[in-house]
Amino acid sequence: MKILKSITRPTLLLNEDIAKKNIHRMAAKAHAQGKIFRPHFKTHQSAEIGEWYREAGVTAITNSSIEMAQYFANHGWNDITIAFPVNIRQIDEINNLAQSIQLGLLVDSEESVQYLIQHITHPVRVWIEVDTGMHRSGIPCEDYQKFEHLIHLLQQQPDALKLTGLLTHAGHTYQLHGTEQVVKTYTQSVADILALRSRMESATGVQLKVSVGDTPGCSLADDLGKVDEIRPGNFIFYDAQMLSVGACQADQMAVVAACPVVAKYPERNEIVVYGGAVHLSKDTLMDGERRIFGLVSLLQDDGWSLPLPGAYVRGLSQEHGILHITSPHIDSVEIGSLIGVVPAHVCLSIAALREFTTLQGKIIPTLMKTS
Amino acid sequence: MKILKSITRPTLLLNEDIAKKNIHRMAAKAHAQGKIFRPHFKTHQSAEIGEWYREAGVTAITNSSIEMAQYFANHGWNDITIAFPVNIRQIDEINNLAQSIQLGLLVDSEESVQYLIQHITHPVRVWIEVDTGMHRSGIPCEDYQKFEHLIHLLQQQPDALKLTGLLTHAGHTYQLHGTEQVVKTYTQSVADILALRSRMESATGVQLKVSVGDTPGCSLADDLGKVDEIRPGNFIFYDAQMLSVGACQADQMAVVAACPVVAKYPERNEIVVYGGAVHLSKDTLMDGERRIFGLVSLLQDDGWSLPLPGAYVRGLSQEHGILHITSPHIDSVEIGSLIGVVPAHVCLSIAALREFTTLQGKIIPTLMKTS
Numbered sequence: 001m002k003i004l005k006s007i008t009r010p011t012l013l014l015n016e017d018i019a020k021k022n023i024h025r026m027a028a029k030a031h032a033q034g035k036i037f038r039p040h041f042k043t044h045q046s047a048e049i050g051e052w053y054r055e056a057g058v059t060a061i062t063n064s065s066i067e068m069a070q071y072f073a074n075h076g077w078n079d080i081t082i083a084f085p086v087n088i089r090q091i092d093e094i095n096n097l098a099q100s101i102q103l104g105l106l107v108d109s110e111e112s113v114q115y116l117i118q119h120i121t122h123p124v125r126v127w128i129e130v131d132t133g134m135h136r137s138g139i140p141c142e143d144y145q146k147f148e149h150l151i152h153l154l155q156q157q158p159d160a161l162k163l164t165g166l167l168t169h170a171g172h173t174y175q176l177h178g179t180e181q182v183v184k185t186y187t188q189s190v191a192d193i194l195a196l197r198s199r200m201e202s203a204t205g206v207q208l209k210v211s212v213g214d215t216p217g218c219s220l221a222d223d224l225g226k227v228d229e230i231r232p233g234n235f236i237f238y239d240a241q242m243l244s245v246g247a248c249q250a251d252q253m254a255v256v257a258a259c260p261v262v263a264k265y266p267e268r269n270e271i272v273v274y275g276g277a278v279h280l281s282k283d284t285l286m287d288g289e290r291r292i293f294g295l296v297s298l299l300q301d302d303g304w305s306l307p308l309p310g311a312y313v314r315g316l317s318q319e320h321g322i323l324h325i326t327s328p329h330i331d332s333v334e335i336g337s338l339i340g341v342v343p344a345h346v347c348l349s350i351a352a353l354r355e356f357t358t359l360q361g362k363i364i365p366t367l368m369k370t371s
Numbered sequence: 372m373k374i375l376k377s378i379t380r381p382t383l384l385l386n387e388d389i390a391k392k393n394i395h396r397m398a399a400k401a402h403a404q405g406k407i408f409r410p411h412f413k414t415h416q417s418a419e420i421g422e423w424y425r426e427a428g429v430t431a432i433t434n435s436s437i438e439m440a441q442y443f444a445n446h447g448w449n450d451i452t453i454a455f456p457v458n459i460r461q462i463d464e465i466n467n468l469a470q471s472i473q474l475g476l477l478v479d480s481e482e483s484v485q486y487l488i489q490h491i492t493h494p495v496r497v498w499i500e501v502d503t504g505m506h507r508s509g510i511p512c513e514d515y516q517k518f519e520h521l522i523h524l525l526q527q528q529p530d531a532l533k534l535t536g537l538l539t540h541a542g543h544t545y546q547l548h549g550t551e552q553v554v555k556t557y558t559q560s561v562a563d564i565l566a567l568r569s570r571m572e573s574a575t576g577v578q579l580k581v582s583v584g585d586t587p588g589c590s591l592a593d594d595l596g597k598v599d600e601i602r603p604g605n606f607i608f609y610d611a612q613m614l615s616v617g618a619c620q621a622d623q624m625a626v627v628a629a630c631p632v633v634a635k636y637p638e639r640n641e642i643v644v645y646g647g648a649v650h651l652s653k654d655t656l657m658d659g660e661r662r663i664f665g666l667v668s669l670l671q672d673d674g675w676s677l678p679l680p681g682a683y684v685r686g687l688s689q690e691h692g693i694l695h696i697t698s699p700h701i702d703s704v705e706i707g708s709l710i711g712v713v714p715a716h717v718c719l720s721i722a723a724l725r726e727f728t729t730l731q732g733k734i735i736p737t738l739m740k741t742s
Contacts, residue, residue, distance in 0.1 A: 008460040009438075042689055064690045065645075067380075084690055085633040087645045088707045089379040108634055111706040136691055137634045137643045171688070262456040263479055263508045272508045274436075274458045278722040282653045317542070318413055318718055319435045319455055320507055335482040336459045347689055351649040352723070 003361035004258065004299060004338055010279040011258045012349065013340070014237075014356040014364065015303050018254035020052055022236050026218065027056035033224050038062050038081060038211070040233025043347045045366040046356070047075035049236075062213075062231045066093045071367045073101045080104065081211075083169065083231060085129065085137050088115045098122035106167060108139045113153050113161070120160045127167040127211065128154075130196060132189040134171040141192045144199060151204045165209030165228070166200070168193050173216035178246045186217030190225035216247040239346035240295045241285040243307070250306045255356070256297055256340035257349060259321060264335055269326050271333055275341055276319040281348030287312060296323050297340035303359055304340040313341060374732035375629065375670060375709055381650040382629045383720065384711070385608075385727040385735065386674050389625040391423055393607050397589065398427035404595050409433050409452060409582070411604025414718045416737040417727070418446035420607075433584075433602045437464045442738045444472045451475065452582075454540065454602060456500065456508050459486045469493035477538060479510045484524050484532070491531045498538040498582065499525075501567060503560040505542040512563045515570060522575045536580030536599070537571070539564050544587035549617045557588030561596035587618040610717035611666045612656040614678070621677045626727070627668055627711035628720060630692060635706055640697050642704055646712055647690040652719030658683060667694050668711035674730055675711040684712060 001013075023039075030037035039053055040062040050072060053061070060079040063069045069080045070093065081104030086094070097103050104125040107113050116126070128150055131138035139146050147166075154163040170189035173182050190212055197208050212224075213231030215238075224230060237255045238248035259275030284291045293313035297304040308329050315322040321341060325333065333339060343349035350356075354368040372384075394410075401408035410424055411433040421432070421443060431450040434440045440451045441464065452475030457465070468474050475496040478484050487497070499521055502509035510517050518537075525534040541560035544553050561583055568579050583595075584602030586609075595601060608626045609619035630646030655662045665684035668675040679700050686693040692712060696704065704710060714720035721727070725739040 008458070008464075084645070085643060087379070087631050087633050089631045089709075093379075109706055111635075112633075115707065135639065136686070136688060136693060140638075260458050260460045262458050262483075264482075267511075268506065272456060274455070277652060277654065277719050281648060282655075282719065283648065284653075315507070317507060318722070322507060335480055336486065338460075348648050348653065351689070 001299070001301060001303070001359055003357060003359070007258050007338060008260065010275040010353065012353045012356050013256050013258050013304070014358050015254045016358050018252060019049070019236050022238070022252060022254060023052055023056050026232060026235050027053075027058065030224070030230055031057065035224055035227065036060060036229040038229050038231050039236070040064070040083065040213070040231050041072060042068060043233040043236055044350060045368065046364055047072070048364050050075060050077065062233065066090045066097065068367060069097055069103070073097060078102060081125070081127065081231070082106065083167065086112050086116065088112060088119070091115075091119045094124070095121045098124045104164065107150065108137060110150065110153065113150055116161055117153070117157050123160055123162060125164040126154055126161045127164055130166050130168040130193050132168045132170050132192050133185070134169060136169070136171060138168060141196055147196065147200055148203055151200060151206055155204065155206060163206060163208075165211060166193055166197055167211040170212065170214045170217055173214050174241060174245060176216065176245055179220045182216045182220045182245060182247065186214070186221045187225065189217070190227055194226055215242060216245045219247040234347060237346045240307075240342045240344050241283075243295070244285050244287065253342060255346050255349070256304050256342050257353070258299060258338045259341050261333055261335055261337050261339055264330070264333060266330055269324055269330060270314065271323050271325060271330065271339070273321040273323060273339060273341065274319060275321040277316040278318055279349070279352055280316060280321065280341060280343055281345065281352045282316055283345035283348050285344050292344070294344045295342035296325060297342055298329070299338050299340050307342055313344075372670070372672060372674070372730055374728060374730070378629050378709060379631065381646040381724065383724045383727050384627050384629050384675070385729050386625045387729050389623060390420070390607050393609070393623060393625060394423055394427050397603060397606050398429065401595070401601055402428065406595055406598065407431060407600040409600050409602050410607070411435070411454065411584070411602050412443060413439060414604040414607055415721060416739065417735055418443065419735050421446060421448065433604065437461045437468065439738060440468055440474070444468060449473060452496070452498065452602070453477065454538065457483050457487065459483060459490070462486075462490045465495070466492045469495045475535065478521065479508060481521065481524065484521055487532055488524070488528050494531055494533060496535040497525055497532045498535055501537050501539040501564050503539045503541050503563050504556070505540060507540070507542060509539060512567055518567065518571055519574055522571060522577055526575065526577060534577060534579075536582060537564055537568055538582040541583065541585045541588055544585050545612060545616060547587065547616055550591045553587045553591045553616060553618065557585070557592045558596065560588070561598055565597055586613060587616045590618040605718060608717045611713045611715045612654075614666070615656050615658065624713060626717050626720070627675050627713050628724070629670060629709045630712050632704055632706055632708050632710055635701070635704060637701055640695055640701060641685065642694050642696060642701065642710070644692040644694060644710060644712065645690060646692040648687045649689055650720070650723055651687060651692065651712060651714050652716065652723050653687055654716035654719050656715050663715070665715045666713035667696060668713055669700070670709050670711050678713055684715075
């Protein structure tokens with residue numbers, strides 16, 4: 001890559017071809033099964049990359065904050081679900097957005113619904129969030145009374161709050177390993193939310209859509225199930241965690257951070273790079289019993305190598321990355337050269353570095369670069 | 372606090388009085404013992420907060436990147452050590468900086484020294500980094516041959532590369548608990564680097580200064596030892612990790628993140644806040660056997676409460692913070708209210724949120740906000 005010569009600081013390299021293939025593969029899978037494909041844009045947070053999805057037929061997207069939705073609305077997206085429990089302190093921004101786009105919100109409490117009933121000035125779609133096992137947010141799947149109560153409350157406000165359906169994120173698949181485990185968890189999560197839908201439709205007479213969508217499940221399940229919509233995000237780039245789960249192949253990872261090598265310690269099989277927690281974030285994955293912060297690749301003319309066997313990011317300080325690399329690979333690493341770090345969690349590395357550099361040297365900014 | 376009403380997103384609250392007291396306490400300690408106080412500015416990364424140090428007599432500072440040094444040089448600081456192994460890919464920026472300020476660089480390899488010999492165009496100070504047990508960067512303390520070799524190399528370039536001394540960061544104190552452990556480790560680290568200095572001064576005839584400075588050691592050791600300079604950084608704000616180490620008292624922590632409460636799950640003793648890994652970073656500390664992401668405080672008229680006993684940040688996703696809080700405290704937490712999160716590692720939360728809001732409502736930007 002010609003661009004490597006000009007890189008002096010930690011830089012997120014993006015292989016545009018791989019990313020576009022990842023988009024088209026997931027879009028084709030969703031469309032072949034008749035699902036709405038509403039990809040999560042929190043992974044890339046970039047208007048320019050958003051256009052790649054339009055080319056794959058995407059018209060509806062998922063975001064995780066009001067700020068992100070404002071940004072993508074400003075870039076021509078007019079059907080956005082904010083897949084995060086509604087933050088009622090931002091009611092003014094919500095009302096502003098709802099005025100100009102079809103906005104979807106998540107609720108999982110009477111308090112939030114009551115607040116919206118009193119304060120929403122423009123119609124929004126409302127999804128009730130279901131906890132199918134991740135235990136982050138959402139009403140536990142078996143808490144029928146609570147679902148029924150919220151549905152009844154929302155039924156009384158058909159103009160302002162358009163009850164749309166049930167939504168879950170089965171993010172507990174991120175901790176699994178292998179197709180069998182992931183597909184089993186995805187399938188169970190889908191079965192649970194579909195059973196809940198049947199029960200609630202019978203009890204209330206309201207028709208409910210079902211939205212699901214974690215990257216491991218959507219990548220590995222051949223049959224997405226009788227859901228209406230999927231919302232994966234990470235799949236566009238994948239990362240070390242997704243590789244560990246088995247959600248992708250190593251050559252489907254579309255982003256590495258090019259980091260300058262600043263020190264070398266062959267006696268302890270380690271090098272130190274300029275590339276720390278403020279560049280990569282400090283997320284981790286388990287590599288057997290070992291907690292690691294990413295994988296290591298060699299940069300090449302046409303991109304980067306597959307992750308080096310046995311090599312990993314052992315630690316991250318604010319600016320230091322400490323990489324474990326054994327012989328023979330460490331022998332060829334020179335101080336002043338660049339090496340590739342495969343992020344543990346690419347979404348957070350992007351949020352930290354705030355822009356991409358394609359293999360052709362083009363800079364693609366994200367929302368965070370412009371705010 | 373009047374300002375709370377206007378807060379709708381994760382916001383770093385700064386208690387200016389506590390921070391200024393922390394600065395003055397450390398400055399007084401250093402000056403009383405005749406040490407150069409060269410505080411690390413990577414913690415706050417703010418020109419305005421930098422001025423508070425000037426009021427405490429500080430004229431020399433530490434940074435961790437060229438970009439940070441450029442920023443502080445632009446704000447009138449003319450004596451800066453970059454306490455990170457020199458990144459020779461940034462030689463042009465280094466030469467530019469060295470033209471306008473007294474710049475100190477770190478080296479720990481012949482490769483870097485040879486590169487500097489060939490490419491430095493303006494005089495810089497050079498510190499040899501010593502690994503006194505953290506095993507991040509630096510030459511192992513006992514590798515006398517390597518030190519002697521580098522000193523001889525540098526002696527031959529007295530005009531461009533001004534060999535200044537030996538520098539270490541005993542960051543392994545961050546993993547300890549209690550004054551006794553920390554002081555023992557600090558004292559050992561100081562003893563080791565002082566012994567190395569004696570040996571090298573005898574062997575080479577060169578006079579060498581000694582620079583040390585981790586926040587736990589500098590906070591807890593009554594006697595800083597026969598070093599010339601200390602470089603702590605975190606002490607201005609402290610954080611959950613420093614509290615866990617015992618490096619500070621709970622009422623000496625100067626920063627919490629105010630986060631909107633978006634969901635509440637009393638049955639599992641948890642609430643969810645808008646405040647995730649992109650706001651707080653994803654650093655952790657061990658609370659006994661449990662890995663946690665921060666502590667929890669209640670916001671009050673005059674700031675915030677001491678951390679709630681038994682409450683902690685259980686997990687962080689990209690935008691979600693999952694807080695464990697038991698009765699009676701969880702009973703009073705309302706959806707739509709704000710709660711305080713004490714960051715695990717405040718330096719990284721600041722890098723993520725990029726600005727402070729004082730209790731009086733003043734916004735103080737950091738370098739990252741302006742770049």
